[in-house]
Every structure is written in C-alpha cells, then in structure tokens.
Amino acid sequence: MYPLIKQCHRVSRTSLSYYSYLIDHCFSLKSLSFARITHAQLIKVGLNRHTFLGNRCLDLYSQFGNVNDALKVFDDISSKNIVSWNICLKGLLKFDNLSLACSVFDDMPERDVVSWNSMISGYASRGYFDCALETFWEMQKLGVRPSEFTYSILMSVVFGVRHGKEIHGSIVRSGLGALNVVLGNSLIDMYGKFSSLDYALGVFLTMEELDVISWNSLISVCCQSGNPELALDKFCIMRSLGYSPDEFSVSVVITSCLNLRNLEKGKQIFALCVKVGFLCNTIISSATIDLFSKCNRLEDSVRLFEEQDQWDSAVCNSMISSYARCGFREDGLRLFVLTLKKDIRPTEFTLSSVLNSTSILKLEQGTQFHSLAVKSGLELDAIVASSLVEMYGKFGFIDCSIKIFNKMVARDLIAWNTMIMGLTHNGRVFEALQTFKELIRTGLPPDRITLAGVLLACSFGGFISEGMTVFSSMEERYGVKPSNEHYACFVDLLCQAGRLDEALYVAESMRYEPVSLIWESILHACLIHGDLKLSERVAERLMELEPKSSLPYLVLARMFEIRGQWEGVVRVKKAMKRGKVEKVIGCSWIGVKNQVYAFTADQLQHHRGKEIYMVLRLLNWETEAKGYLQ
Template identity: 65%
Template structure:
C-alpha cells in the first residue's frame, strides 16, 4: 500500500518506520528513514522519537542525533532532550547523556529519571545515586519511577543502609502503595539476605499484583525455597493474576531444585497454554530445567525450536549438555555458535572446557584455554583454570597442572587445589600431598578433605604423631567430616539418604515396598542380581 501511494507525507513515512521498528526490523527502519530524507520529506519530532526509541547501536544513535541537529530541531525542547538522554542511557553512552542534559535549558523529573536510569543500566551505580542526591538538592520532587530505580541501584550495590533511607522517604511521601516501589523493595531485602523481612513486607501489603508476586516468587527461588514459591504461584493463579514471562521463568528456576520433573512439566504445559513458548527467557529456563533433570533430549528439542536465541540461551544448552556428559554435542553446539558470528563469553568457554574435561580432550581443551584471550578477548578466570587443571590431573600430567597453577595471576581457589590434591594421592607424591593439604587447610579451614587426606597419608607411612596432630587440629577447628547423601523424590517430597545412616527416613516402608516389588519380579522372572544384593544389604 505504501509503495502504491501517489503522495507520501511525513505521517505515511512515520507509519512505515514505526511498523518496521516495532517488528524488530531496525535496519529496515533506518533504510526507510534514509529514503524519506532522499525523497525530500523533512522528519518530524515524532520521526526522531520513533528512531531513538528503537535504535540498538551507539553508532546509529549518534547519527540520528546528528540528523536532528542538521534538521534544525530545537534540542533544548524537554521532550526531545529527554528522548536523547534515554537513548544514550540505554546504549551505555553515559557521557553523551550528561552532555545532552547539561545543554538543556529546562529539565523536568523525566530528565532526571532518564539520567539516573541511564547510569544504573550502564553499571555506574554510585554515579546514579549521586544524581539522585543532586536531584533532591535542586528541589526536584522524585516520583515512583525515580524511587524504584534508586532502590534497584541499592539492590545491585547490596547497600541495605541506603535502601532503608529510601524506604523512609517512600513512607514519608506515600509511595509505598505503588507496585513498582514495593516490588523493588522486596528484591532489595531478598538480595541483602533479609528474606524474612521481604516476606513480612509482602504479607503486610493490602493488595497483590503481578509485579509484587513476581518479586516474592523470585526471592523464594533465589533462597532455595522452592515449595514456598510453588505455593505462592498456585495462590496467584487462584486470585486470577495472569502469570508473566518473568513469573514463569522464576517458577521454572524454583522447581528445578526438585528431583521429579513433573512440576516443571506442568509449568511447561502452562507456558504453552499462555503462548509464552517462543519467549527467549522462558525457553531458556525450560532448557535449564530439563538439563538439570537429565532430560537432555527435551532440552535440545526446545533449543532447536527456538526462533531467536541469545547468548544466555546458547550458554544454557552448552552448560546443560556438559553437565550431562554430552561432550561431543557440547563442542558441536559451540562450533555452531562461533560459526554464526556470535561472541562467546566467560560462561560459554567455562562450559566448553568443562566438556573437554569430562571427555578427556586434552588437546582441544588446551587450545581453547591458551587462545581464548586472543580469539575472544576473554581473560581466563577461576572457572576456566579449574577444568583445565583437573583435565591435566586426570590425564596424569601433574607437573603440567602445577605449571598452569604457577602461571595463574591470582591465588587459586579451593576447587583447583582439590584437583591437585586428588592427583597427588593417585600418584603417591607424599611431599606434594603434604604441601597442598596444608595450603588447603589455610585456604578453606572448614573443609574436611585436606585433613582426611593428610591423616591417611601419615597413617600409611607410619607417622603416627603427625596423624594424631592432624586429627586433633581437625577437632580443634570444629571441622566435621562431610557425609555423602542421595535424594529420591516421591510426589511433592524429597527424601534424603545419608551414607552413614543405618535406618533412613521411612526406611521400613521403603524396604517393605522393595521386597514386594522383588517378589513380583521373581514371579515374572525379572529379578536381577542388583535387586538381590540390595535386599541382602
């Protein structure tokens, strides 16, 4: 229709630009914008507003700003100025946002909000707080959006004291009945390990909506309170509060701590019913859920059917495959990611190196590790050194592992030392075992592993006094031996079986059922040796 129009005014061009931009075709929108100028149609303020809202590149943003200047737009206009500040804030160009702000003849609360939010989005949290203080000093009255942003800043800084000051201001001006402010407050208390206070605040609210319920569900999920999250989620459904993408993502994270996959499958059905199956965040959460449950084929099916995949999605499937021992598939997915021109990040390479470790791929792992800074601009961290050191130790190349350890630019963590300690025991290198174990005692004093390994090493060599010293040190420092355990999920309950427990919870019932099953299997001639061994035990 647009192509067949005999005359096109600025409204027609704006409609086409807006249509392309709202559908995600930013490059097409820029092309139409360029054709509009070639056709001699002067852009309006609304044209530039559309472009600034949807632009995703700092380069494009600066070009639009330049076009506005060339078109003679009045940039001191509050609306245009605010749009520019917001655009530069979203693109991470905080210095340009400040430049626009300081050249404006008049600013309003939206100007301050855009500046504070831009600092917050770009990671300049302290700078965001400074602007809030300046806003108050210049006698501008903040609104609910200002306060929610400031609380989110305090949340990222884990600064509960400044958060409390902001709460006090909220009560003073009556903002606490606002949904955005209340949900931000719940997030802050939760992230500052004040879950009980977050629950109390939530329960004291006279009303519920999706925002505050999402924050509370997410808080439960972050603290491992999966059952509480599920109960609240069910309650929101009964209250006819429609779940959002964020709600479903938080719920999938919560139920992933349960061993049975049924709760996750039920939420998956709800995801499909509500039409969120194509949402990237929800789909990534589903991939993570099924990967943790060991249902890798389900995870791969969801991943393959996703239309748009961001780096979080790629990382989720890579880590899921690696944890489930699908080594070749992990490396294949990684190669596919790189072939599409996407840049991997720290987590991506950590997952790939983990897969190399599980598969014993020394050459592939070392090539990726040694070239990751040059190829991808990523400096190796603890999450990269740990699998490489463990890979070399498993292959019996202890000296090479020690060389990698010596080349680390910072003090190795406990995971790296544990790999070295296990290798020392396997290769019966007593001197190195003694040195590494004592180093671990200082680094992780509450870990029982170095004490037990060193005591065993002394015992095997008849160094009884040294062995007694280790055991006394262990007792003196209050170090307790870690007991292995396993879990089994039955309906809505997860039962724990400790290694040193003679009679597990409901043990008589479990063994009774096992004997009944065994009797039926014997009748059908299905009993195997494993079942007989379990029954004898």
C-alpha cells in the same frame, strides 16, 4: 449528536470549517458511529473527494475504524497529496497489514521523511530489524535527511555497541550534535543496553538540557553496567540539583541497593518512598520485597506484601521468587495457586519463578506448569522457555530442553546460556560447543556465564585446545575478564590433561587469590598422578583457605599410605585431630512418591534397610539373567 448535525447542516451546507468541526468532534468523542454519520454527510454533499476533508476523514478511520473504511476514503480522494499517502501508510501499519503497507509505500509518487519513518517504525515494531536498517540506509542513499524521530527508532533496534556507535556518528554528521532531551535520552538508553557506561556518561555530559528522564536513564545504565554505587551517587547528585525523583528513579535505586546488599541504604530509600507517597506503586513495592529477601529479611518482605491494599502480578511475582530464594518454595507454590484463585493472570515472570521452584521438587509438577504455560500462550516467551529448558535439563530430559529451545522465536542470551549449561551438565559437551558456535554466528556477544559454560564443557569433554583458545581470547575477543569460575574450569582442564605445572602456574599468576575449588582440582590431580611434593605444597595453600576442610588431610594421608610411609599417615591424622577437622561423609537421596530417603556413607542401617537391599538383590539377579551384566 444527530441534532448537532442537522443544526450545523442548516448553517452551511458546503462550509469546510463546518465539516472540519464535525470531524474534530468525532476525534474528541472517539465514536466510530458518529464518524460514519459524518462520512455519510461528506459523501452526500460531494466533499468526500476533497483533499483536506478526505485526509481528515482518512485519519479518523485510521484511528477508530477498520482497514476497509480507511481504504474506501483513500480511494475517494481525487487529488491525493503526500499527507494522504502518509496517513494511509500509517493506518495500514496500525491495522497490522504490513504487506499492503509495503505496496502502498512502493506506489507512492513521492516520499518525505515521515513516509520513511513510518516504514522503519513498522518494520522495527514487528521485529524485522534488518529490514528497518536496510530501509534507513536506502533513505540516506536517496538523499532524504533523517529526523530526530528516525534516530530514536533506530536506537531501539541496534544489535551491538559497534552499530550503536555508527548511528551515534551519523547523528553527529547530520548536524544534530547538540542533542535535545529526547535524542540524548535515547542514546543513553541505547548505550545502557550494551553496558557502555563511559559512552552513556559522555552523552549525558554533552546534553545542553536535562530532565528527570535523563537522570533516570543514566542511573539505570550505572545499575545495569554493574556500578550500583555510582548509581547511588548520581541519585544523590540528582536530588541536590533540585530534580524530584519519580517512581522509576526510586525503583532503580532500590535495585542498586539490592545488588549491593546494602540494607541500611535501602531502608533510607524506602523511608523516602513512604514520605513522598510512592508505596502505592507496585514496581517500588516489588523491588523492596526483593531487597528485603535478598538481605535475609524475608519476614520484612512478607510484612510488606501483607500490607498491600491490592495484589497484582508484579508484587506476587516478587513474593513468590522471595519464597523460592529463601528456601520456602512450597510457600511460593501455595501463593501462586492463591493468585490463580484471585484471577491474577500469570505472567512470564510468574511462571519462571514457579518453574525454578519445581526444579528441586518433582518433574510432574514441572510438566503441569509447562501445560499452564502452553494454555496461557507463554510457552515460547524467552523467559518462560529458558526456565523450561533449565527445568528439563536439571531433571535429565535434555532432549525436551532442545525441542523447546529450537521452537523459540526470539532467543536472548539467557536462553543460549541455559541451553549450553544444560547440554554440558548432561554430558552432551560436543553439542554444547556447537551451540556456542551457533551463538557466535548470530552476532550476540557472549557474557561471563556463556564462557564459563563453554570452558566447563571443554573440561568435561577433555577438549584441551578448544579450552585454551577460549580462555586465552576471553578478554581480547569478547571483552570478558576471567573470574574465579573461568579459572576453575581452565585449571581443571589442565589437570585432566596431566599438565600440573601449567595448572599451578595459572593458579599462582591470577590477579587475585584463587578460590578453594581451584586448589582442590590441582590436589585431586596430584593424587591421581602421585606427585607427593606438589601435593604437600597445594595442601598447605588449601589448609590456609579452608582450615576445616578434610580434603587436604585425606589426600596427604592417602599419598603417604600408598608409599607405605605410615609415620606420615599418623602425623596427618594427629594434625586433623588438633585442628578439630571432621571427615566429610558422603550422602545421597532418592524420592519415592512423597517420601525422601537419605543415605550416608557411614550408615550401616536405615529405615526399612533390609527390604531395600532385598529389592536391590532381586534387580541384580534380573539384570544378570537377561544378560545386562557381564
């Protein structure tokens, strides 16, 4: 490198092309030391103040140097133009010096669309979405026309479908209605983020030019919006029109097969992957492992996993979650320990999978993985934090869940749903409703899981008016059609209030056949309120849905028994015998050290039963002596 400088130095001492060539050479070598040597030559001959060469050197330091180098070059340029300011602005944002970048932006004598785009992108990439949008509106007020890149940035920060439509309208008004590929693909992705399939499809159909990314975006939207069959259809059309699918196309289609639990179609896509050589792609391998396990073919998942030439976090995460999903959680934990031994750094998805596994084992294991999350710097990650909130909530340590939730920097809808459900199942129903109100204030739209948790909280807490308000406004206000889980909570709420006629009306007016849980809620309420006529009517419906369920028979027998109608009791017991219906026996269990002890309601004796009852009597005596039992 040094002889090159000396040789060129003899050719022309002041030639701009010579120094421009040297700077180009620095870019190709990506060498900071060579950049400093070239900069020293510019200073030596006095060309560091030249606008063109100064801008080139500033761009060089912005990419490979540090902020002090870049600012020194910027200060040396005597006649700064708009390019000088823009390069400096981009460099400061690249160096993550947002405050100084804001100062430079404010001091700029003039700003073009590149300047505004830099600031909008700088705010957006750091999570300051409100500032990015404010900058965009200010840009328009000052008469600066947005570019296609401006809109591409904005579509990555929109916080709702309504706001996305406003951006789309602005694109049309700006004369960019004839969408190019990049802008069209960005719009499809944006609408896909909010599951607005109709609008995404509308954008796709208006695009004059399509590429593989356009098809991938549309297929992905179909899958995300709950239309996996449509995703498969679009994939077939894509291939028939001569577009060659890439790894992303195939991974989305495999996910669609997974959502459909369509193992045969998944095998066809898997055969295509083998044919075109995509199996080396770990994203496809991990998606296929998930497909096999969710279709109850864990042995195929294990076989594919063992055939992998090299492990990475994506494949290991899929295998760990597959073990957990199929009930082999200990195997999943052993695989996780093995990945640590192989120096595969755990990701947020890894920790989420193992935390879900520990939720049915021991709290001690969960706290160990919590410590690992802290050590890995992933404690505040949305996925890991949500899993921690769920784990502590399941163990009854809801205050720990609240602390973790409050520390989260960015809360997605999964985190909110997990917190609402955790509070509800731990009896903190009022706080669950307050959390829901806080979610609404953030502007994040609730989904079916959110509303199911809220209705469940209303049911547990007996909040009749709140529950009726939420249920009646689900579809109109939040765009969520009530499903069986929502009807079950609402019917249970009405039953607790003694409004059995209304509960029965709601169940019978459903658009589809109610699940047995809904009829069970009404039947339990009939027993409490002693309504024999309604009990017989509901019991018949439940017997049709669940012929082997003993609940309707037991409720009717109890109702006849209360009234002294013994012939009815005998009739019910004979019907149970004819239908070969067995009474469900209650069961509970407790874990002591490494042993799990199970107790059934009809069990008179069990392992070490005498000692257990002796300890129980001692505990009762001690509590009575201390005045805890009155």
